[in-house]
Amino acid sequence: MGKVLIIGAGGVGTVVSNKVAQNNGTFTGIMLASRTKSKCDAIAGDVKRRTGVTIETAQVDADNVSELVKLFNGYKPELVINVALPYQDLTIMEACLECGVHYLDTANYEPKEEAKFEYKWQWAYKERFEKAGLTAILGCGFDPGVTSVFTAYAAKRHFDEIHYLDIVDCNAGDHGKAFATNFNPEINIREVTQKGKYWENGQWVETEPHEIHKPLTYPGIGPKESYLIYHEELESLVKNFPSLRRARFWMTFGQEYLTHLRVIQNIGMARIDEVEYNGQKIVPIQFLKAVLPDPGKLGENYTGETSIGCRIRGVKNGKERNYYIYNNCSHEEAYKETGAQGVSYTTGVPATIGAMMFLQGAWKRPGVFNVEEFNPDPFMEQLNKQGLPWHELFDTDPEV
Ligand code: NDP
Numbered sequence: 001m002g003k004v005l006i007i008g009a010g011g012v013g014t015v016v017s018n019k020v021a022q023n024n025g026t027f028t029g030i031m032l033a034s035r036t037k038s039k040c041d042a043i044a045g046d047v048k049r050r051t052g053v054t055i056e057t058a059q060v061d062a063d064n065v066s067e068l069v070k071l072f073n074g075y076k077p078e079l080v081i082n083v084a085l086p087y088q089d090l091t092i093m094e095a096c097l098e099c100g101v102h103y104l105d106t107a108n109y110e111p112k113e114e115a116k117f118e119y120k121w122q123w124a125y126k127e128r129f130e131k132a133g134l135t136a137i138l139g140c141g142f143d144p145g146v147t148s149v150f151t152a153y154a155a156k157r158h159f160d161e162i163h164y165l166d167i168v169d170c171n172a173g174d175h176g177k178a179f180a181t182n183f184n185p186e187i188n189i190r191e192v193t194q195k196g197k198y199w200e201n202g203q204w205v206e207t208e209p210h211e212i213h214k215p216l217t218y219p220g221i222g223p224k225e226s227y228l229i230y231h232e233e234l235e236s237l238v239k240n241f242p243s244l245r246r247a248r249f250w251m252t253f254g255q256e257y258l259t260h261l262r263v264i265q266n267i268g269m270a271r272i273d274e275v276e277y278n279g280q281k282i283v284p285i286q287f288l289k290a291v292l293p294d295p296g297k298l299g300e301n302y303t304g305e306t307s308i309g310c311r312i313r314g315v316k317n318g319k320e321r322n323y324y325i326y327n328n329c330s331h332e333e334a335y336k337e338t339g340a341q342g343v344s345y346t347t348g349v350p351a352t353i354g355a356m357m358f359l360q361g362a363w364k365r366p367g368v369f370n371v372e373e374f375n376p377d378p379f380m381e382q383l384n385k386q387g388l389p390w391h392e393l394f395d396t397d398p399e400v
Helices: 011-022 037-051 065-075 086-099 126-132 146-157 185-192 233-240 255-266 284-291 295-301 331-338 342-359 377-385
Strands: 002-007 027-034 056-059 079-082 102-105 135-138 161-171 196-200 203-207 213-218 222-228 246-252 275-277 280-282 305-316 319-330 367-370 391-394
Touching (some): 002 011, 002 065, 011 027, 011 295, 011 331, 027 037, 037 056, 056 065, 079 342, 086 102, 102 342, 126 367, 135 342, 146 233, 146 305, 146 319, 146 342, 146 377, 161 213, 161 222, 161 233, 185 255, 185 284, 196 222, 196 233, 233 367, 295 331, 295 342, 319 331
Parallel strands (some): 027 056, 079 102, 135 367, 161 246
Antiparallel strands (some): 161 305, 196 203, 196 246, 213 222, 275 280, 319 391
């Protein structure tokens, strides 16, 4: 049991605030802080109406370590749940070290000026967290997060060795907008427009963006065109499961979405460098974010569901085996429960469960860890209780 400080008041912050409040036997005090305090107040008001639980709020610029230190020393949380943007990971980790606070996030650090996410910056904090006796839990959303725990669970329970991993991420939802991203547009567009990359026979293979694609069948949804993209959990999974011969990540995109994305890129609106406009410097992708629909507000008319899982091949007792583990999440149900859509929900629920795992002692160890390095069992149990039930299929056609 202990106090938590949530940083970031977007779609994911909304879900974490709701779920933490629903579990207030474990979370004995809750503060929500972000750049814009009015957003924290609106979420806290909504959570109070839904659950009766009070959340304190504060303003903080999480790019600024001394502001964070002041906030941490004033509130004295046990754990910080970082659901701001990946750019803030390192400043928040620095402040955690300075104040003796444990750390959890859902996305790995990337520098603002280069669209390149990698764990190296955060893994470099390992010794400092170890020496300080503090835990840092990295990538505890759905993907990374649940997909990494699914892999650890499969390796522990169903295989002697895992050889082929395909993470399959389908959003079959419809928000009724011509174009919108399901989480922060800047981070999302940077992620999906980069080159594809997968792991095979001990090395990374690079592809052109969206070069490899095929229809994959998602349970309860049907076939959807799925595109091979690079995703951050592949980096830690191939390190932590060296028996993997190949590891890939697939995501569904509609034709309409891809057309918009191509136009955005072609006209320069995906640029991440500064341009001069009316005597002022602006970054086109940041301007684009300001005019696109707010992902946190997409929930109201969102229908359909997401389906994310892992298709794994390997050996058990000398025999080849296929295994598919997945969760389907309804946008409408997520909205009814928290006021946010399914993509925010599937990220915020695992972040809350990771925080529970830490506060209950199951995932408490000094150092910096990816979630697959912890015992998956208690986390898997909570997924079923907290709104993200999972299902297993054995020896079906893996398609991949
Ligand atoms: P949003 O853009 O909706 O929200 C981000 C929040 O962070 C906003 O409230 C924003 O404040 C705040 N913020 C940004 N910069 C700062 C700063 N310098 N100081 C303080 N607060 C700041 O994003 P989402 O809620 O959609 O996503 C949150 C995180 O979750 C992202 O890191 C994203 O990559 C990650 N994610 C992870 C997934 C997973 O499965 N692992 C899936 C989806 C998302 P303001 O309101 O003022 O802009």
